[in-house]
Amino acid sequence: MDFSNADKMPDEDKLEKAKQFKQEGNDAYKNKNYKLAIGKYHRALLHLKGIGQLQGAMPGGIGSLFNGDMIQGMGDASRHGALDPKLMSEVVDLKTDCYNNLAACLLQQETPNYEKIIQYCDYVLEGVPTNVKAIYRKGMSLFHLKDYDKAIETLKEAHTDPSIQKYIIKSRKELDEQEKNMKKALSGMFNSKQTDSKVKDTADT
Structure with a gap:
């Protein structure tokens, strides 16, 4: 996949590609191929972060909903009014699942990176403070x-x-x-x- 062309894709296509990569990550996880699963989840997140760039809805695209600026980013997008609320909801749900699953993959490693797991869980809990899986991990x-x-x-x-x-x-x-x-x-x-x-x-x- 050439990610340099991914930014030029319509948001709906980026969302579908993100869903596809997430599902491929889930399949790899079920087969205990955690390294492959991690790669797939990261690819899903890359596509999600580019959503909103073409419309100029948010600086940097919907990527500002990630990694510590989720709540503020949602407010910015709402003020611009260019992003469909249903689309945003799907993006946040997928983002939550991908980071949760990344944490699950790291826990399966022989020497888990607990600091990284906590970071991924915090990304989830920013948007869904009651997410039991993230709290547990x-x-x-x-x-x-x-x-x-x-x-x-x-x-x-x-x-x-x-x-x-x-x-x-x-x-x-x-x-x-x-x-x-x-x-x-x-x-x-x-x-x-x-x-x-x-x-x-x-x-x-």
Whole structure:
């Protein structure tokens, strides 16, 4: 695919190509070909980001709905009035699915890039704060990064899900263990100081 020509495609064609790449990514994921799936999802996102450029609806196309500027971008598009609301809704839904699926692919790797997974999940949660899959994957990634407080804070947003509840419990156990170890270390330091004091007192007499 020559992506230099993709910008010249009508928005409807870009949307259809994005749907096609997403489906190919889903098929690759089902076949456990995660590397191929990642490539397909990225291609889908590239087509989505170009939507709106030809109409001049938004600077940089609908790409400004991605990677941190989603809410503001939607407002900009609305003020221009050149993008069909139904089209925008489909774009946001596809964007959400692609980033969610990218996070799922990375979790399947032998050494997952948890920071990247969190980033992808944040892109999803910007538009859909209640997306349970994104909450779960972000919380699980924070747990594996040993950021247990943030893991609990994130997972509590969808605490009724059994899988999420499991990681909340695990995070709390790890925090309890950290607290026990801290108290033990502080107790050891205090006892050591007491011993040193006695040694000094004995040496002085």
